[in-house]
Amino acid sequence: MTTLAGTGPLVRFALRRDRLMIPLWISLVALTLITSPRTLKGIYSTPADRADLLATMRTNSSLRALYGPALSDSLGGLAVWRVGAWGALFAGAMSLLIVVRHTRDEEESGRQEMVSAAMVGRRAPLTAALLTALVANATVALLIAAGMTVTAGDGFAGALALGLATGGTGMVFATLAAIVAQFTESARLARGVSAGLLGAAFVLRAAGDAGTADASSPLTWASPIGWLENVRAYAGERWWVLLLFVAAVAAQGAVAYALTGRRDVGMSFLPSRPGPAAGRLGSAGALAWRLQRGAVIGWSLSFLASGAALGGVTAGATDLVGDNQATRRMIERMGGQSGLTDAFLSAMVGLLGMVAALYVVQSVLRMHGEETSGRAEPVLTGAVGRVRWASGHLVIAFAGAVLIMLLGGLGLAAGYGHGLGPILGACLVQLPAIWTLGGLAVLLYGATPRAAMAAWGVAGAVLLLGWLGPALKVPQSVMDLSPFGHLPKLPGGGMAWSPVVLLTVVAVGCVGAGVAGVRRRDTAG
Known part of the structure; x- marks a missing residue:
């Protein structure tokens, strides 16, 4: 029996369990981006209006911190400015919840131990969780690429770059959550730590964008959400930045696989401290x-x-x-x-x-x-x-x-x-x-x-x-x-x-x- 035996059934089971949650998250992420060009077209209907907005954003650090830099005055470029960082944030949240739910949550409940007693490989549960996250993020990327091509009307290249960057951000935090799950004994703590790291990435991006108008700050580059901005969808795409997502996913995935092979099911590398000898909870x-x-x-x-x-x-x-x-x-x-x-x-x-x-x-x-x-x-x-x-x-x-x-x-x-x-x-x-x-x-x-x-x-x-x-x-x-x-x-x-x-x-x-x-x-x- 290989360490990946049983991965297929576990993926199907995970998708069935999340048949409501995943579509809702996918809809939130994709619709947030796809609907923006139509809204922006109604607000900034002329090239002059969009040019004025671009000039304003270059001098307004507080709004750049909230939304990100405006790198193009096209409808697609303004959509990336307005909701690109938020779409990446939602994709990251979706991904970490999926991975923690199908790894640490299963171990904490005891279900993983029963599943592992059958013909299921040691790394199959982690692989199934990451593949489930991959399916969700790939769907997000495809919907954004197709939808933005229609609603933005600025060509397929920018839409594809935005879709891949959004899905790539989700997978970065999926593999990061897989690592966190190896160090925590409870799913609650795993979700909290992973969400905290996601929030820290957003804050790093905001701090970097507040200081520069073109996403060139080292703080922006230190955040995966900042990588999405530096892909520059609709503003002269930098396709090579997508390699950062690939490298991060591969490196973090390798670490997660190495760690999961070195611990017992249900245990963690940082176990909880034992409580006091006498209970202190009276109600x-x-x-x-x-x-x-x-x-x-x-x-x-x-x-x-x-x-x-x-x-x-x-x-x-x-x-x-x-x-x-x-x-x-x-x-x-x-x-x-x-x-x-x-x-x-x-x-x-x-x-x-x-x-x-x-x-x-x-x-x-x-x-x-x-x-x-x-x-x-x-x-x-x-x-x-x-x-x-x-x-x-x-x-x-x-x-x-x-x-x-x-x-x-x-x-x-x-x-x-x-x-x-x-x-x-x-x-x-x-x-x-x-x-x-x-x-x-x-x-x-x-x-x-x-x-x-x-x-x-x-x-x-x-x-x-x-x-x-x-x-x-x-x-x-x-x-x-x-x-x-x-x-x-x-x-x-x-x-x-x-x-x-x-x-x-x-x-x-x-x-x-x-x-x-x-x-x-x-x-x-």
Whole structure:
């Protein structure tokens, strides 16, 4: 039996397990890029408008840090500037989640040990995970190449370069996650470390682009996301830069393969430290905090930093818009205001709220992970009732949303320079919509645990609608499918209490029904 025996069935099984998650991620990455040329054409309809934008970006370091450098005034080139770095970020996130899910997650749950007892080679699970990531990233590359050829209309070469660079970025972080999985004992820590490295790559890229207008900074070159910019799609393609992706994937893949052959299944090179001889967790809430504190701290720091970055570009948004009425109308539609600055701040607060919904869903579904892995059952066999156990996790989820939104607002106000009170108030108004999506996750988990992961699809659809809907001029009736579409647009707009109260009631009802379902049904064990 070779070390790769059984790879084919494992790949098919992984694709079947992720038949919902992978298409959603692929849609997010591809649509983010493919839809941009049409939006930009409506905003910057003349060559003079696009030339003015290019000149503005060369002098505006804060906007370059957020979006990247503008290297061409063609529609394709502006699309790369506007969403290229974000598409690469999403591709990296998709890839690391796939790899960790099918490597460390499987080992932690004990399923990998049972699979390995059959005729499955030692390196087959890692190979299957990387091949699954490769299928996802190859699909992303093909969709971007085909879609951008149609929507940008600037030739196939630029579209192909952008597609390959986006897929290549995803594979770099797939192989990086494969290495991280060898050093961590828990899937949660593997995802956290991999996501932290992805965030560090984005920050390196932002710091480099803030200092140079042509992506030539050493900091930009130190980031795989910066390599995408230096491919220069639609701006005189540098095909040789794609070799950096190939080299990084090959080198990191070789390291991951070497490491996985030197450890036992379920173990890691950096095992967890043994706990104290006497237990220090006196309640279900304390256990929930111990399990989720890393995620809460990570999300809190990320929101504080993201808020500061978004606040820092608020003043630059006025320079970006200039006299372009189409851009002004789009931002005002996103923010629901007539004043440009208030509209931009409102749009950024709404974006923070939609991302915070992902935190709540992740935190709620931690209960599902504890239950399916068998760790919840020993806790529930003691003097801990199901409602108490669930309540500990739900307090972390819903109160954590308050914390990260307050920190996001604090960072936004600090980056902008003033308006602390109105901005914090606007952030708190987002909570009923965030809680509604969290309540839906609780309801799915409590009533139909097999469908609990569908909560990710709902949250992803809401984020996609809020991200692309205003730019694509999606009808308001469709936008209203998102709970965020009913919230008052603050700061700057009038406060409407009716939707806030109604969404809060809906969230409470969903949580109550979900907890009742947890109380009545059997555990998954």
